[in-house]
Amino acid sequence: MERYDERLRKFGVESTIREVILEVIHLEEENITFKAPPRIIQKVMDIVSYHVEDKEESIDSDN
Amino acid sequence: MIIEKVILENFRQYYGKHVIEFSKHSIKNITIIHGVNGAGKTSLFLGINWCLYGEKIEHDSDEEHGIVIPGEIPSKYLLTVLKDGENDYVAVEMQFSHQGDRFNVRREVRCMKMDNKLNVEYKTEKFSLMKFKYPSGAEPIPNPINTINVILPQTAGKYFLFDGERIDEFARPGHEYEIRDAIWQVIGLEALSRAKKHIDSAGVRFTSIMRGYDNGDELQDLLDDEKDKLEEISLKSNQLVSSKKELAFAVNEKTTIDQNLSQYMRYSVYIERRKNLESDLIKINNEEISLMNEIRLGVSRGVLLLSSSIVNDITSMLDDKRKKGEIPSNIKETFLKELIERGSCICGRNIKKNSNEEKILLELIKESLPGSLEDEIMQISIDLKSLMPKTETLKYEIKEKLKKNVEIKEKKINIQKELDEIKEYLLNVEEQDVKMLEEKRDKIERNIIDLSLYISRSEETIKDLNEDLKSIRISIENTKSNNIKLELAKKKKVLAEKASDTLFLLHQQFAEEKRTEIQIICEELFQKMIWKESQFQKVKITSEYRLEVVDRHGTPARYDLSAGERELLSLSFIAAMAKASGGEAPFVIDTPFGRISEEPRVNIAKYLPDMTSQLILFVTDVELTAESENEFKKRMDKEYTLVFDDTTGITSIEVGKHV
Numbered sequence: 001m002e003r004y005d006e007r008l009r010k011f012g013v014e015s016t017i018r019e020v021i022l023e024v025i026h027l028e029e030e031n032i033t034f035k036a037p038p039r040i041i042q043k044v045m046d047i048v049s050y051h052v053e054d055k056e057e058s059i060d061s062d063n
Numbered sequence: 064m065i066i067e068k069v070i071l072e073n074f075r076q077y078y079g080k081h082v083i084e085f086s087k088h089s090i091k092n093i094t095i096i097h098g099v100n101g102a103g104k105t106s107l108f109l110g111i112n113w114c115l116y117g118e119k120i121e122h123d124s125d126e127e128h129g130i131v132i133p134g135e136i137p138s139k140y141l142l143t144v145l146k147d148g149e150n151d152y153v154a155v156e157m158q159f160s161h162q163g164d165r166f167n168v169r170r171e172v173r174c175m176k177m178d179n180k181l182n183v184e185y186k187t188e189k190f191s192l193m194k195f196k197y198p199s200g201a202e203p204i205p206n207p208i209n210t211i212n213v214i215l216p217q218t219a220g221k222y223f224l225f226d227g228e229r230i231d232e233f234a235r236p237g238h239e240y241e242i243r244d245a246i247w248q249v250i251g252l253e254a255l256s257r258a259k260k261h262i263d264s265a266g267v268r269f270t271s272i273m274r275g276y277d278n279g280d281e282l283q284d285l286l287d288d289e290k291d292k293l294e295e296i297s298l299k300s301n302q303l304v305s306s307k308k309e310l311a312f313a314v315n316e317k318t319t320i321d322q323n324l325s326q327y328m329r330y331s332v333y334i335e336r337r338k339n340l341e342s343d344l345i346k347i348n349n350e351e352i353s354l355m356n357e358i359r360l361g362v363s364r365g366v367l368l369l370s371s372s373i374v375n376d377i378t379s380m381l382d383d384k385r386k387k388g389e390i391p392s393n394i395k396e397t398f399l400k401e402l403i404e405r406g407s408c409i410c411g412r413n414i415k416k417n418s419n420e421e422k423i424l425l426e427l428i429k430e431s432l433p434g435s436l437e438d439e440i441m442q443i444s445i446d447l448k449s450l451m452p453k454t455e456t457l458k459y460e461i462k463e464k465l466k467k468n469v470e471i472k473e474k475k476i477n478i479q480k481e482l483d484e485i486k487e488y489l490l491n492v493e494e495q496d497v498k499m500l501e502e503k504r505d506k507i508e509r510n511i512i513d514l515s516l517y518i519s520r521s522e523e524t525i526k527d528l529n530e531d532l533k534s535i536r537i538s539i540e541n542t543k544s545n546n547i548k549l550e551l552a553k554k555k556k557v558l559a560e561k562a563s564d565t566l567f568l569l570h571q572q573f574a575e576e577k578r579t580e581i582q583i584i585c586e587e588l589f590q591k592m593i594w595k596e597s598q599f600q601k602v603k604i605t606s607e608y609r610l611e612v613v614d615r616h617g618t619p620a621r622y623d624l625s626a627g628e629r630e631l632l633s634l635s636f637i638a639a640m641a642k643a644s645g646g647e648a649p650f651v652i653d654t655p656f657g658r659i660s661e662e663p664r665v666n667i668a669k670y671l672p673d674m675t676s677q678l679i680l681f682v683t684d685v686e687l688t689a690e691s692e693n694e695f696k697k698r699m700d701k702e703y704t705l706v707f708d709d710t711t712g713i714t715s716i717e718v719g720k721h722v
Contacts (some may be wrong), residue, residue, distance in 0.1 A: 004255075004569065013565055020562045024262060028254040029213060037261065044258075044265040045555075048562070052554045054496070 001026060016051050023047045064215045065677050066111070066649050070156040072171075074113075075106040076707065076714040078140035083107070083680055083716050085649075086700035087160070092672055093698045095687075097236035097721070098705035103714035104681035105226075107705070108653040112224055114155035116217045117190065137174040137181045140713055144289045150175040153183070157592045161214050165195040166204075168211065215648060219248040222637050223648045223675075227655035230637075236621065242636070243608035246712045249575045249640045249648075252570060259528045259566040266559035269552050276549035292532045296525060303521045309613045310514040313507050320504045327497055330489065344478050351471045354464055361461045374447050374454075381444045399428050470639055577643055578604050585610075585632075588674065592631050592666040602632070610636060627658040634667065638674035649677040655684040668694030 004025060008018045024044055028040060068084045071077040085094040098104040113136070137153045145151060154171035173187040192207035204210050215223070222245050247253045325334045403424055407413050414420045489501040586602035589612075593599060599620065601613040612632060614620035624632065635656070641648055650671070656664050668691050672678050680695070687695065704721040707714045 007569060007572070008565070011565070011568070014561075016558065017561050017565055020558060021258070021264075021566055024258045024562070025254055028257045028261070030253070031209065037264070041264045041268065043263050044261045044559075045268060048262075048265060048269075048555050048559050052551060052558055056551070056554075 002028075016055060020047055020051055064649060065160045066157060066651075066679070067160060067165075068158040069107070069111060070113075070154075071107070071110050072154040072156075073138045073141060074110050074153055074155050075135060075138060076103045076140075076712060077106065077110075077716075078138040078711075078713045081714075081716050083703060084701060085522070085677065087677070088700045091700035092675070092677050093695055094677075094701040094703075095699055095720075096679070096681045096696060096703045096705060097684065098681065098714075099684050099707070102684075102705040102707045104705060105653055106714070108224070108226070108651065108681055110155040111157065111651060112220075114157050114168060115211055115215070115220065115224075117170060117188070117342055130588055131235070135181070136172065136183055138713070139181070140711060141174065141181055142176060142179065145176040145177055145181075147178070149361075150184075152722060167193045167201065168207070169193070171445075189448070216248060216253075218244075218253070219648075221248060222640065224651045227630075227657060230633050230655060235629065238610075239608045240581075242610055245640060246577060246581060246604075246608070247574065249644045250573070251644070252577070255566060255570045255573070259563055259570065260571070262559050262563045262566065266556055266563060267558035269559060271550040273549055273556065276545045276552060278542050278545055278549075282539065282546060285539045285542055289532065289535050289539060292528060292535060296528045296532065299521055299525050301530065303518060303525065306514055306518050306521065310511060310518060313511045313514060317504060317507045317511065320500050320507070324489075324497065324500050324504070329494075330492070330497060333485050333489060337482060340478050340482050340485075344475065344482075347471055347474055347478070351468065351475070354471065358461060358464045358468065361457060361464065364457060378444055378447045378519050380446075381440065381619065385437070385444075396428055399424050497596050575606075578606070580643045581639045584642050584674075585635045588638055588670055589632055589635035590661050591670045592630065592635060602635070602686070625658075627660060627663065630658055631653075631667075632669070633661055638671060642674050648675065649679060650675040651679045651681075653681045653687065654683060655680060656682065656691075661688055661690065664688065664691035665694050667691075669697075672698045 001022060005018070005022055008021060013021075024047055025038070026046070027043055065087055066085050067087055068082060071083075073079065083096070086092055091207070096104060096107065103261045109110055122148045137151075141151055150173050152171050154169060154174050155169065156169040158165065158167050160166070170190045172183055172185060172186070172189070174181045174183045176182075190207055192204040192210055193201040194204055195201050211217075244253075247256060276451065321334060321338065325331050327334075402408055403414060403421060406415065408420070412420065414424065451556070486501065486505060489497060490505070492498055492501075582602065582604040586603065589602050590599065598615055600611050600615055600617065603609075603611040603613060610621070612624065614623070621632075638650075641650065655667075659667070678698075702718070702720055704717050704719060705714050706717050706721060
């Protein structure tokens with residue numbers, strides 16, 4: 001995972017996108033035998049949603 | 064993964080328990096297992112695969128017809144020791160270390176002897192993974208299959224635990240996808256590839272969610288509706304206020320006219336009379352409204368009136384049953400208890416304690432229903448009966464009120480009639496002033512009626528408009544809420560797309576880097592191991608993942624490779640992958656030297672151990688020549704021989720070389 005993190009930082013990828021990518025890769029690595037893609041896709045959606053909603057909340061609280 | 068120990072129990076020709084320990088040394092990392100054909104090398108190799116992944120043992124296959132004949136797992140010697148109906152278990156256990164932790168993995172299954180055959184009961188199969196806790200103890204891993212696949216994925220494992228007879232597959236034409244998949248799986252790009260695929264799917268779902276919230280211009284339409292509605296309400300309210308003012312003015316004007324008319328003494332009687340009649344009319348109207356409310360209230364309790372026949376039937380039925388003794392009254396129980404307490408019957412007979420008389424009375428008490436139930440039934444009957452007089456009263460009251468209503472209506476008609484007569488009279492008098500005043504009054508009165516009706520209708524209209532406005536505002540709120548959700552879904556979709564694009568670039572970059580790195584290592588190793596190094600200039604893994612060899616003339620030479628050279632190329636490729644992956648993975652090769660001649664074997668012995676953290680070789684008695692064996696022994700820490708007993712069909716594992 002560190003190699004991906006390093007490479008993404010080198011690319012200059014925005015932190016939110018980077019975090020989403022790393023979390024999804026981690027999910028895939030931990031669920032190699034996961035035979036039910038719809039559940040994986042739902043978890044991926046949850047990861048993306050969390051980062052979007054979390055960002056919105058912090059913008060709201062800043063405002 | 065560094066394999067430390069394998070324990071076989073009743074697995075194929077390994078009847079009983081057999082333990083083999085492997086080299087864990089970082090420099091002397093080779094373990095050699097000798098065995099003649101059929102001694103059990105392949106079984107040991109298959110045992111490792113079965114233990115880790117539960118792979119079915121393939122005995123034979125007919126690729127043309129797509130048939131795989133399953134091989135045996137249990138030791139056939141069990142047929143000798145077990146009786147019909149008896150069972151025993153087959154197990155393979157492995158101890159290994161990985162990234163500083165030590166693990167124990169075990170797979171076992173029961174098999175039963177039946178009709179001189181051994182049936183494997185796959186439903187009894189158990190698979191467990193334990194992790195040692197320093198300094199003592201172990202904890203079970205809750206998801207063993209997943210954990211094993213994280214440590215050494217099954218898809219990648221086949222490149223490190225492989226059958227030497229199939230070793231040249233990578234080098235054969237038409238296996239580009241295998242090479243690509245091998246690189247991706249070993250290097251871990253498979254996870255990136257799946258991540259991108261699942262993120263893309265997530266993006267599609269977010270798009271679908273967006274469609275569900277997309278209202279187009281609905282919000283603007285609703286805001287326009289709201290504006291229109293507010294304008295309409297404002298207009299109507301203004302009109303209402305005007306009308307009310309107009310009404311008030313008209314009422315004033317009428318009063319003024321009445322005052323003027325009363326100046327005319329000749330007609331003052333009529334004016335006064337009219338004034339009184341109008342006052343009476345107001346009172347009677349109020350009385351009528353009040354009466355109608357009372358009638359409505361009474362009728363709403365009309366259920367009593369409707370149910371009176373049913374109530375009659377129920378009370379009759381209850382009385383009838385009580386008379387027949389089917390619902391004994393509580394009076395019976397109370398009466399009997401009193402007699403016992405008194406000590407004598409009403410006829411004068413004594414009722415002594417524990418006498419026959421007392422016993423009979425106690426029996427009678429038992430036969431009666433529980434006191435509370437008797438009471439309840441009695442009460443129901445009483446309550447129902449008490450309703451009947453109330454019903455009659457209600458009927459009478461409603462009748463009287465209806466009668467009164469009729470009287471009021473008649474009164475109203477009479478009053479109105481008299482008022483009309485007075486008006487007619489005044490409209491036809493000789494005095495023009497009076498006549499004109501009366502005409503004006505009449506006009507004003509009609510205007511008052513029109514205005515009153517208009518005001519009432521307007522108030523209702525405004526009420527409806529306010530309800531509509533309320534609905535529109537609710538819709539606006541819902542639409543705004545949907546718009547917020549739509550915006551969020553859009554942002555999620557955009558984030559998913561950006562993540563997907565970035566993953567694609569990441570994957571491409573890593574794949575390209577690793578392809579190049581593997582190519583370099585593969586070329587280096589191949590040129591070290593091959594005996595005709597001057598014949599081959601380069602090894603390439605093309606961007607389409609074709610494993611290519613370029614000869615001294617600069618032309619592709621893969622098709623010219625011999626079987627042994629293809630094996631070397633494949634071996635170089637696998638070793639290069641292991642090196643490039645950077646992770647621990649053992650090389651377990653079953654009969655790797657079948658088609659390789661002496662010089663390359665020596666070269667393999669020299670260079671292959673550096674490509675992996677652990678090398679386990681299963682070799683026949685003729686695979687290793689003296690020179691290659693000497694070379695291997697420089698890096699060898701453990702050596703075994705599989706000894707097959709022809710009498711029993713059992714293989715045992717002996718330390719050292721005995722072939």
